[in-house]
Amino acid sequence: MQKVFEELTQAFRRAGGEISYEAFDRIVRKHATLFEDSETIYYLLQASGYPIEESLRGFRLKTMFTPWQMQEYCIIDIETNGSKPGRSQVIEIGAVMLKEGKIIDRLETFVACAYLPEHIIKLTGIEPTDLAEAPSRKEALTQLRNFMGDAVFTAHNAGFDHGFLNASFQRFGLGPIGNPVLCTIDLARRTFESERYGLAYLNESLDLGMQAHHRAYNDALAASKVLMKSFENIPESVKTTDELIRFSKSSKKERSETEKRKKKRREKKVNS
Numbered sequence: 001m002q003k004v005f006e007e008l009t010q011a012f013r014r015a016g017g018e019i020s021y022e023a024f025d026r027i028v029r030k031h032a033t034l035f036e037d038s039e040t041i042y043y044l045l046q047a048s049g050y051p052i053e054e055s056l057r058g059f060r061l062k063t064m065f066t067p068w069q070m071q072e073y074c075i076i077d078i079e080t081n082g083s084k085p086g087r088s089q090v091i092e093i094g095a096v097m098l099k100e101g102k103i104i105d106r107l108e109t110f111v112a113c114a115y116l117p118e119h120i121i122k123l124t125g126i127e128p129t130d131l132a133e134a135p136s137r138k139e140a141l142t143q144l145r146n147f148m149g150d151a152v153f154t155a156h157n158a159g160f161d162h163g164f165l166n167a168s169f170q171r172f173g174l175g176p177i178g179n180p181v182l183c184t185i186d187l188a189r190r191t192f193e194s195e196r197y198g199l200a201y202l203n204e205s206l207d208l209g210m211q212a213h214h215r216a217y218n219d220a221l222a223a224s225k226v227l228m229k230s231f232e233n234i235p236e237s238v239k240t241t242d243e244l245i246r247f248s249k250s251s252k253k254e255r256s257e258t259e260k261r262k263k264k265r266r267e268k269k270v271n272s
Contacts (some may be wrong), residue, residue, distance in 0.1 A: 017064035050178030063241035071241040072151040077219035085167035094217030108217040110134035156223040158183035187248040191233040
């Protein structure tokens with residue numbers, strides 16, 4: 001499904017946010033099995049958190065029409081008993097849902113685990129007794145899947161959290177994560193100066209007020225505060241959620257060239 005997410009997003013961007021039913025069919029049929037048709041894949045995309053919806057002429061990508069200020073951001077942090085999802089597992093999940101600068105929902109849960117290495121106990125302060133009667137992995141991951149909806153998957157160093165959870169979701173039959181991804185480190189680097197961008201350093205330098213580190217919910221909350229700090233310095237030219245995500249990944253040169261092109265279009269519009 002990852003290729004479907006990528007190809008559809010590229011197609012939506014080339015077409016200004018909406019594509020026809022025919023264009024959708026051409027993309028998804030390349031990746032469909034004998035037991036899947038275009039309608040089934042459409043519902044699978046929605047179930048995975050990919051923000052697609054029907055429009056008058058076909059389908060549209062919601063993040064290309066939603067102002068970034070109005071978007072829901074699911075800020076997630078996980079603690080694990082190892083670094084490789086094939087050999088280790090999630091032991092704690094923390095998430096907050098942010099919209100219009102306010103936390104509108106939250107999720108915090110331990111995850112049942114039979115093996116907890118001593119160095120993880122020392123790092124997190126999580127004890128085996130904390131996990132003994134916790135929800136099973138499938139139960140906890142299902143909670144997170146339902147909590148996320150089609151919000152933007154947001155995390156500090158999002159590559160790790162997204163990669164680990166994506167593998168875990170698929171292992172337990174929950175499908176891949178189709179939600180758009182935003183990394184708060186990437187966005188922070190493009191919106192404010194700091195000697196370092198690790199969460200512990202930003203927690204102290206920005207006086208975020210979070211005492212614990214390497215605990216999922218507190219780290220998710222700290223990352224949400226970093227996100228809000230970044231939001232204070234988003235250029236006026238960035239209007240939609242999709243533009244925000246692309247801005248977060250852009251180089252300084254790319255951002256400068258984009259600003260110049262948009263300025264020229266504004267001047268041309270005024271003079272016409």
